Amino acid sequence: MNTDIAEVIIRPEGSLQILSYQEAQQLCDASDVGLNDILMRCALAVLNTGSEADNELALLEKHPNFSIDVGVKGRGVQLIIKNAPRHAFVDNELIMGLKEHLFAVIRDLIYSRNEILFSKKINLNTAHGITNAVFHIARNAQLMKPNVLPNIVVCWGGHSIPENEYHYSKHLGYELGLRNLDICTGCGPGVMKGPMKGAILGHGKQRYQNGRYIGMTEPGIIAAEAPNAFVNELCIMPDIEKRLEAFVRIGHGIIIFPGGPGTMEELLYLLSILLHPDNTDLTLPVILTGDEYSKAYFEGIINFLNATLGSEATDKIKLIINHPRDVATYMKEQMEAVRQDRKASSDAYYYNWRMTLELEHQQPFIPNHKNMAKLSLHKDQPVHVLASQLRKAFSGIVAGNVKADGIKEIRRNGPFDLHGDKEIMHAMDILLESFVTQKRMKLDTSEYHPCYKIHK
Incomplete structure (x- = not known):
């Protein structure tokens, strides 16, 4: 009916x-x-x-x-x-x-x-032009709040997560809310919803009247991650790359919860920026966190990063397991460090202009079979470039899992082919297999059919 x-x-x-x-x-x-x-x-x-x-x-x-x-x-x-x-x-x-x-x-x-x-x-063929484009779209959406001290925490993580992980994200959101920190997520369900819901309660207890629950999305993924009911500031960027840039330009700290290939895409994007030689002195706190049952998950992430990008990458992140209050306290303390860094560099509190992004980070990646097959997944290149290439591989997997165009591409031509160094391919195979086992690929509970094929 x-x-x-x-x-x-x-x-x-x-x-x-x-x-x-x-x-x-x-x-x-x-x-x-x-x-x-x-x-x-x-x-x-x-x-x-x-x-x-x-x-x-x-x-x-x-x-x-x-x-x-x-x-x-x-x-x-x-x-x-x-x-x-x-x-x-x-x-x-x-x-x-x-x-x-x-x-x-x-x-x-x-x-x-x-x-x-x-x-x-605006010249979208230059890195500075694209950064300006992201700024203009965000400003038009009224995301820019002048004369406000740094307090926006970006929360990344999976939309397809078990109930215990959702409750942990909500608890952490509550602790962030008690410290008058605002939340920015990808606006969908799961970890994108939990911190906002928790923060609303924390803000309410503190009588914090101006709580911000910012949802950042883009047309290709909005149907897979429809805005949750707690988002009170929604912004639709033109593509995934501008969405990712908006997160790191507007946010003052980043918390990453357990997730699937989309979360890995975000983490690798972030690392490709933090590993760039021009960003070595940048103040942007990054925490990986989850409940007591997430320890094995994060060990898998750390093992993957060590095998592909090395300790240089893992040194950029802090891991805190099952201590939401400690995470919130640390993030609150880091907001002062961010303020001092922005003040010393004369950078805006509401938009991180000083962060260097190259065109490689910013131009849209079209996840088709040709582009996925020619990704350079080799170690004979700067580590920040390899991180960017790995990011695109996971972007393609996300598209093949949940985006209409990606799903049609897989139906027509079969799984995407991924080629690269044996060690990198082996590490990726182990990580993705763990996502499948833990049912982190899709919300659909039926048997998962991989949209990718790894060639070792």
């Missing part, structure tokens, strides 16, 4: 009330150069918040008749949504938090398209 809402009309508020006819046309344009397809996918993901699925293609197939159009009337804009999931509504009224997220999607898609991607104002 189809229980979707046949049709609903929503009138945006604020600046979105005055979209131009051209912007509305872009949002309705279903051609390759239009925004309707990406709007439809992002909107469906937002309206599907709370779902236990993490497969974008399956979500699209479940709602084949879902559509969204934008119309401009004399006194403003209206969204015409057809066949929307009923659980996004209460008494036929769209839940307010979901409405805000939907407006954020429209805001960011329009701004990124017209002011960044198809504008000559």
Whole structure:
């Protein structure tokens, strides 16, 4: 029985009330150069918040008749949504938090398209240009808060995690909240939800009125990690690379919980930056943490990093197991170190301009068979470059697991082929096999079929 809402009309508020006819046309344009397809996918993901699925293609197939159009009337804009999931509504009224997220999607898609991607104002062929692009998108989303001391903690980790790991992330979020620290995550379920939920309680006990729960996503992954209900500041970056850069530019410290290939992608991205020769003096605290049962998981991560990148990489991170209060206390102390570092270098508290990223970190990686096969997974290169190449390998695995385009690519051509040094391939095989065994690849509980093939 189809229980979707046949049709609903929503009138945006604020600046979105005055979209131009051209912007509305872009949002309705279903051609390759239009925004309707990406709007439809992002909107469906937002309206599907709370779902236990993490497969974008399956979500699209479940709602084949879902559509969204934008119309401009004399006194403003209206969204015409057809066949929307009923659980996004209460008494036929769209839940307010979901409405805000939907407006954020429209805001960011329009701004990124017209002011960044198809504008000559910013040169996206240079590293500095891309950094400026990330800044402009984040500022337009009102993520920049001047005259506020460093206090944003980025939390990374898996969306497909057992209940005990979720509770630990929530407990740590509570401890962070008690110290008036704000939370930024990938905005989805699991570890992206737990710290926010915990921080809300901690902030409430401290009567901290301005708690920030920032969700950072991108169109290719939003359906797999739909924004959770606690996100109160949502920003959609154009691609995964700009999303990752936004995390490290806006955040003041990073906590990494157990996860799967997506978490490894984030960790390797971070290490590729911290290992860069220009960033050796950068103050950015990084903690790996989990409950008592996560010790073996993190031992596997450390073993992988030692086998591929060496002790130079593991020296950049701090491991604290099953002590959420210690993690929060350490992170609170490090906020003062970050403040002193930014002050001494005359860098902004709200955006880390001084951090060096190369074009290698920033240009979108397209995870197809050709690009995955030619990744340079060898040790005869600078360690920060190898970290970046490894990051792209895990990015491809994420795409093959949960992103619609990646899933279609695997269906057409079979698993991605990964080639490299024997030691690196062996270490990767061991790590990925542990993810499969621990059911960290997907939320789907059925048998996992690898989207990759490792050649030793």
